[in-house]
Amino acid sequence: MKIDLILRNGHVWTMGEPGRTHALGILGGRIVAVGDDATGLEADQVVDLGGRTVVPGFHDAHAHTGRFGLGLTQLDLSDATGLDDIYQRVVRRAADLPDGAWLIGHSYEPAGYGGGHPRRVDLDRIAPAHRVWLKHRSEHMGVGNTLVLEDAGVFGIDQVRGGIIERDGAGEPTGLLQEQAQALVNDLLVPVAVRELVEAIGAAHQRYVAEGLVACQEAGIGGGWIGLSPVELAAYQTALREGKLRVRTTLMPAYETLRELNGHDTDELELGLDLGLTTGLGDPMLRLGAVKIFADGALASRTAAMTDDFSNEPGNRGVLQLEPEELRGRIIRAHRSGWQVATHAIGDRAVGLAIDAYREALTRWPQADARHRIEHCSVTTPEHVSALAELGVVPVLQNYFIHTLGDAVLSNVGPQRRDWVYRLRSLLDAGIPAAGSSDRPVADGAPLKAIQRMLTRRTAGGQAFSPHEAVSFEEALRCYTVNAAHSAFLEHQLGTLTPGRLADVVVLAEDPTAVPTDSLDQIGIAATIIGGQPAHDPDDLLG
Known part of the structure; x- marks a missing residue:
């Protein structure tokens, strides 16, 4: 059999079986062979990687591409x-x-x-x-x-x-x-014009592929204060048609875009988009994901909903964006209507309310694999960690916040709660597949910068931030590949470099295990390959 491309003489982290190997074989945009099985084939093109490190393409599980792209022309x-x-x-x-x-x-x-x-x-x-x-x-x-x-x-x-x-x-x-x-x-x-959004998406994705990103999930489009246009999905379709959508994109509609559906009484589709569209429609290049619901605010602004006062502002326990009963109702109705639910919950009170609503929904209307999510999931008690594991809820984390927001957050939460904030090690040890993300433009979206902070856990001011929550490079990489794909039901398509998976590959300029941990974010991206095709190849490595 003659295939399209062989990448040989590399240090390949497949993140699946067989673990690490030296070569990949690609045909029709998918991995068809690894290791000796790949080098034993004929190919139209063979690329000698010269010992470079190869990893699955990075996947940002929570970003705001439209806002980031628009911000490139703002102050x-x-x-x-x-x-x-x-x-x-x-x-x-x-x-x-x-x-x-x-x-x-x-x-x-x-x-x-x-x-x-x-x-x-x-x-x-x-x-x-x-x-x-x-x-x-x-x-x-x-x-x-x-x-x-x-x-x-x-x-x-x-x-x-x-x-x-x-x-x-x-x-x-x-x-x-x-x-x-x-x-x-x-x-x-708003609304921002579709043409303006298309150009913003294109500019953002140009940056993404240069950072090794092959996939991202858009955390709230079409409505609410986070949406940029009620026809925002049309901008992504247009960008795809024009070749400007360069990164695989999962769109998470804001809850405010859903409406009452008038199907048959037995359908149990009471809430959704027109025609009954729900999570999963589309293909790996452009698809619908979870519905986004906001519970509270943010830690840096002291608007996250907390059980107790912020340590430096007595009397302030943050803000719930919805009354508890309304939040519960939204989560349950979306669940009953077949949606994966992604609840923005940062403070421990908000996290607890989301967990309680998920538990009720799953108990009263069981689903085999609802895979609901908590976006940010920033302040979690030990009881919350246990509940996340029990219910199969995916926390979607932004560990670069430790660097950019960490000093303010430590001041706001105080020493008594700091071990609950921005967990990672304790989540992974509980068997929870925490997904890596940026929340771009809130933080720098380059995955290697976030991965570095997963290992070092230091703020911009140099403070140690719960160093016992640090993880290894391989564990951090799993968050940004395998776990991110899992968070979007894409684990059979993305996240590993194993036969059958899409050929979304990143070639690193240096071996991440051979450089000082503090230099991980300085490693260059030698090439980004999406579907077997070069998306970023600054040094013409792929010819």
């Missing part, structure tokens, strides 16, 4: 050194924009520069003729100037359910809007 504040620096950048960007235009910035982080949030009055002073909206790194809050707040109707609103409008001592809005209060501004910015 990047991720490396701002303080409020003065932020304000100077706003002034420079405003000089290039016509009066009345939107000036959107993203990724500012007070913990990174030791200051507070930008303020409405200061934004009014430096950019009075522009609509200024600056998004916090977490994407769970943002600051607007007066023009934005007036357009959004903020001055006529007392509070927003599931959100916070911060006010000064005189009761005036400071400009900071948290959680669901952001929807007031988001409603001014």
Whole structure:
């Protein structure tokens, strides 16, 4: 038999049987042979890897590609050194924009520069003729100037359910809007045009393949404060048709996109997309995944729903974006209608509510393999860990948060709860297939950066963050390959380099086991192969 491609003379981590080997054989976009079985075949092309390390393509189980792609043309504040620096950048960007235009910035982080949030009055002073909206790194809050707040109707609103409008001592809005209060501004910015989204997806995916990503899961499209357009799926279809969708994509519709279905009484499809579409429709290149439900906020902004007060803000236990009974109802209805459910739950109270709802749903309406998820699953008690294992719930984690948000998070949760935050080792030891992800653009999405933090567990400020939760490189790699595929019911297609699986391969420029752990994030991507075809080949390794 003559096949398409043989990759030989490599150090191949198959993440399946036979473990590690030296060669791969590819035909029709799939792995057909490994090791000696591969080198014993004829092929149209044979590539000598020169001893390079080969791993399954990385899979980001939770990202926001549209927002990341749009952010590539917005004002990047991720490396701002303080409020003065932020304000100077706003002034420079405003000089290039016509009066009345939107000036959107993203990724500012007070913990990174030791200051507070930008303020409405200061934004009014430096950019009075522009609509200024600056998004916090977490994407769970943002600051607007007066023009934005007036357009959004903020001055006529007392509070927003599931959100916070911060006010000064005189009761005036400071400009900071948290959680669901952001929807007031988001409603001014959406829908984003399909053409603009297509270009954003294309730009984002160009970055993804250069980082070794072959698959990602879009955590909330089409509705709610996270969605960018009610026809967002059309943008992904268009990107696929035009060759701009370069990474395998699983789309997670926001719960707000679902509606009552009027099928037969015995169908038990009470809630869904038109025609009864649910999780799994599509193919490995573009498909529907879980439905996304928001329970709470974020740790860095102290809006995650906690059982006890944040240690540095007495009286604040965060925010539930839905009342507990409404959250329970949404989860149960989605489960009954055949959806895999992905609940954003960060604080221990929110995690507990999601687990309770999953338990009730699975008890009253059993499914053999519902494989529900908790997105972030950041603060988990020992009891939560046991329940996740018992119920088969998949935690989808973002370990790069340890670096970018860790200093603020440690301050917010205090020493008594730090061992519950951003677990990994204890989840894997309990037999839980925790999936790796980035939450991009909240954090840098390069998988090797997250994998490094799974091993080192140090914050940007140098603090050790529960080092007993560290794992090995192979375990971290499993989170970003095998477990990520499992989280989307794709384990029979992706995640391992074994016969029958799709030929989604990453060639690393260096051996990750031979470099210092602190240098893992410096390893280059020599090639990314998706479906047996080169998606990224900067040095023409594949010819």
